[in-house]
Amino acid sequence: MSELPQCLMIVSVRVDPSMEADWNRWYDEVHLPEILACPGFETARRYVSEGDDGRDYITVYRLASPAAMAGEEFGRRRGWYRFAPHVRASVRLFNATDASGPAIF
Numbered sequence: 001m002s003e004l005p006q007c008l009m010i011v012s013v014r015v016d017p018s019m020e021a022d023w024n025r026w027y028d029e030v031h032l033p034e035i036l037a038c039p040g041f042e043t044a045r046r047y048v049s050e051g052d053d054g055r056d057y058i059t060v061y062r063l064a065s066p067a068a069m070a071g072e073e074f075g076r077r078r079g080w081y082r083f084a085p086h087v088r089a090s091v092r093l094f095n096a097t098d099a100s101g102p103a104i105f
Helices: 017-036 066-070 072-077 081-086
Strands: 007-015 041-051 054-063 087-095
Touching: 007 017, 007 066, 017 041, 017 054, 017 072, 017 081, 054 066, 066 072, 066 087, 081 087
Parallel strands: none
Antiparallel strands: 007 054, 007 087, 041 054
């Protein structure tokens, strides 16, 4: 098993169904490669959950450190562009706890 990361950025998104196909294409072909080219962004993986009221997406980014989110290049590339009116999103940074922190199961 590979070592678990020290720092994650989690992006949660709900997108208007009328824009979903175009948004997914843009996210996979344009946005994700641009973000992964930013310093400190190591890997990413997208996930989807389908419910009765639509789909929820998350993208889990592995970061070298929290400083990756403060980078100039990331600042220029982040955002939803033409999709902004059709997206509800949240972005959260998670850091691993140390041995004195809560137990991890």
